[in-house]
Amino acid sequence: DQQVKQNSPSLSVQEGRISILNCDYTNSMFDYFLWYKKYPAEGPTFLISISSIKDKNEDGRFTVFLNKSAKHLSLHIVPSQPGDSAVYFCAAGAGATNKLIFGTGTLLAVQP
Amino acid sequence: ETGVTQSPTHLIKTRGQQVTLRCSSQSGHNTVSWYQQALGQGPQFIFQYYREEENGRGNFPPRFSGLQFPNYSSELNVNALELDDSALYLCASSWGQGPEQYFGPGTRLTVT
Numbered sequence: 001d002q003q004v005k006q007n008s009p010s011l012s013v014q015e016g017r018i019s020i021l022n023c024d025y026t027n028s029m030f031d032y033f034l035w036y037k038k039y040p041a042e043g044p045t046f047l048i049s050i051s052s053i054k055d056k057n058e059d060g061r062f063t064v065f066l067n068k069s070a071k072h073l074s075l076h077i078v079p080s081q082p083g084d085s086a087v088y089f090c091a092a093g094a095g096a097t098n099k100l101i102f103g104t105g106t107l108l109a110v111q112p
Numbered sequence: 113e114t115g116v117t118q119s120p121t122h123l124i125k126t127r128g129q130q131v132t133l134r135c136s137s138q139s140g141h142n143t144v145s146w147y148q149q150a151l152g153q154g155p156q157f158i159f160q161y162y163r164e165e166e167n168g169r170g171n172f173p174p175r176f177s178g179l180q181f182p183n184y185s186s187e188l189n190v191n192a193l194e195l196d197d198s199a200l201y202l203c204a205s206s207w208g209q210g211p212e213q214y215f216g217p218g219t220r221l222t223v224t
Contacts, residue, residue, distance in 0.1 A: 004154075032211040043116070043202055043215035044155070089154050093211055098145060099168050100213060102154030 003027045004092050006103035014111050019077040021106050023090030026071065030092040034100065035064060035075045038087045047088075048075070080110045114139045116205050116216035124222045125193050133188045133219045135203030143167070144186040145213060146178060147202040155202055161186055162208075190221075198223045 005024045013019045021035075031052045036044035050057040050064045050073070057064050063076045077084055087107050091100040117136045125131050137144050143162045147155035157170035161180035175191040184205070190197055200220050204213035 034211065034213075036215075041217070043118075043204075043217045046212055046214060049212055091154075098143060098160055098206060098211065098213065099157045099170065100145075100147075100155075100211075101157070102147075104152070104154050 002104075003030075004090055004101045004103040006088075006090055006106050008106050009104075010107040010109070012109045012111060013080045015082055016079045019075075019080045019084065019108055019110065021075040021077075021088050021090075021108065023073050023075075023103055024071060025073075025092050027092070027094070027101075028068075028071070029094045030101075031094050032092070033064070033066060033073050034091045034093075035062075036089045036091060036102075037084075038089060038105070044089060077108075080108075082110050082112050084108060085110045116203060116214055118201075118203050118216040118219050120219060121217070122220045122222075124224065127193055127195060127223055129193050130189065130191045131193060131221060133190075133201050133203075133221070135186045135188070135205075135216060137184045137186070137203075137205035138214050141205035141207050141214070142184050143206045143208060144180055144184065145204045145206070146186070146188045147204065147215075148172075149200040149202055149218070151199075158188070193223045195223050197221065 034049040035047045038044045087105040090103040145160040146158040149155040159169040200218045206213045
């Protein structure tokens with residue numbers, strides 16, 4: 001049972017345009033969500049998080065939107081840059097154990 | 113500020129052997145979590161250590177065990193290695209019960 005799903009294995013975007021990465025979840029007990037970026041041969045790098053009590057969080061070029069009724073979140077990157085090309089993972093957690101449940105990732109390719 | 117470090121980078125073991133992987137947490141962090149990432153998948157939570165005690169465990173058999181030391185560094189031990197244990201093993205550190213976890217570069221384990 002996959003509680004966090006990223007249904008798009010890959011996404012290609014032109015430099016300067018918006019990248020939108022999507023994530024769906026099934027467990028209504030999740031109370032925080034995070035996005036990580038991963039380059040080959042490196043560990044995931046934390047990008048941005050959002051608490052379940054909010055519907056938007058912004059940090060520079062990165063904005064995360066949370067729609068609790070639809071159990072859906074998205075990461076917007078504006079403007080996209082070639083250095084953003086990486087695998088993006090959505091993760092969710094609940095309670096005090098800090099156990100993160102990850103999606104399977106979306107490979108973003110930003111074309112110059 | 114020192115980030116999360118892991119050793120070794122790569123490791124090749126034979127089925128049935130035992131392995132120990134090591135992790136040093138980011139300075140100021142007292143919580144360490146371990147994840148297994150198989151090819152094409154998102155990281156899967158193995159367990160977490162907080163103040164030297166196990167604080168949550170994922171769906172992994174008892175042959176996966178761990179330790180956390182007073183300086184908050186940690187070890188992951190896997191006994192009776194199986195071919196399916198071949199994966200990237202990631203360590204992440206965090207402060208207390210905060211949701212944001214910071215990952216090391218991982219150890220690539222190959223079991224032949």
